[in-house]
Amino acid sequence: MSSLTPALSAIRPAVAAFLTCLLALAVIASADRAIAQDQGDAATPAISLEEVMNQTQRTAGGSVRPPANAVVPIPMEPGAGRMPDAQPTGPKNPLDPLGTRGANSDTTLWHEIRRGETFTTQASNPQSAFLVQDAGVGWLELRAKGGPLQTWGAYALGGILALLVLFFLLRGRIKIEHGLSGQLIQRFAGWERFGHWMLATSFILLALTGLNLLFGKDYLMPLIGKDAFAELTIAGKWIHNNVAWAFMLALVWIFVAWVVHNLPSYYDLVWFAKGGGILFKGVHPPSKKFNAGQKLIFWSTIVLGASVSASGLSLLFPYELPMFAATFEKMNEFGISEALLGYTLVTELTMIEEMQYAQLWHTIVALAMIVIILAHIYIGSVGMQGAFAAMGSGMVDRNWAKEHHNLWVEDEDRRAAKQGAATPAE
Secondary structure, eight states, X not given: OTTTHHHHHHHHHHHHHHHHHHHHHHHHHHHHHHHHHHHHXXXXXXXXXXXXXXXXXXXXXHHOOOOTTOOSOOOOSTTOOOOOSSOBXXXXXXXXXXXXSOTTOHHHHHHHHHTTOOBOOOSSSGGGGOOOOTHHHHHHHHHSTTSHHHHHHHHHHHHHHHHHHHHHHHHOOBOOTTOOOSOEEEOSOHHHHHHHHHHHHHHHHHHHHHHIIIIIIIIIHHHHOHHHHHHHHHHHHHHHHHHHHHHHHHHHHHHHHHGGGGSOOHHHHXXXXXXXXXXXXXXXXXXXXXXXXXXXXXXXXXXHHHHHHHHHHHHHSTTTOOOHHHHHHHHHHTTHHHHHHSSOOOOOOOHHHHHHHHHHHHHHHHXXXXXXXXXXXXXXXXXXXXXXXXXXXSEEEXXXXXXXXXXXXXXXXXXXXXXXXXXXXX
């Protein structure tokens, strides 16, 4: 072993030199390949994204085949462009920023669909030609949980209830100042009370079933379960659609009965100036059969009731009674939209958009009516002593009538005196 040591020591430098040469050659070769690749890339022209997509389409067209039972018109020939599933019938705008390149592009087709483009259809319902309507998204957002309709509707209902409770705590029940006289006077005849209660009963049913449609799915269904909510809502929809006719009939009924007594007069200004006699004790402004506050309730009910009935009819008969395109046109013509909104309203509406506007308006007006009627119910029941008897039995205490409708009592006394004088003595 000792004899080999000098020999190994002699060749060690030679081995080291050989390995160093191999490493140097490897580095030089790698550098040459990298330089050659860079030069080749610089010499090759850049390929655009469109050419890459065209090559991909040609490759896919020549290698991919549809299944035997395919029902969509996928091209069978290599390199052939695919035709869209439907052809739009409306005019095309070449300057439309939503347009895409390629007449056979599915992206182009769906952009046209989202813009409300109509298509040919064999369905009997012409609305089937509208596949997608973007305005429906906004309509859903308005009605969504926590959306504007639910939020502001809850504020309005909760606000009026809070105000009525606060008013009751501060003012208390408005009592007959001079007490009951024991003498009764007829306030309303039977046919008048019938019209009132038909309107009141139908409105309460419509309000409850309508509020369920707005709030029920989000707040009631989690409490009672889906099955119970479904049964309740189906029944409520039937009630809402059919009781609406009684409401419209009663609306006409009370208009005919009381419109003469609800015309404005000078005494209405005096009534407002004195706070209607309900803000302070001992104050009794003059009034005829209906005071200014009752006239506000009457005309609010008539105007809002007619409006909610019109939108309700549009919903009961879908696509047959459009009303908003013509209304928007008149608002633009008289400058109302510019004055209130600062811009003109769109007057070219599809029938689906008409239905969406009708539903939104129906809900808003109905919420406004509920707020007003809640105040009316309060003052006619727990808020004022003797008031409910006017629509209950139709007979009211004479002292109550003199305090709240003194001019009407004087008219009734004069009428009774004339009838008594005309009656011959026996």
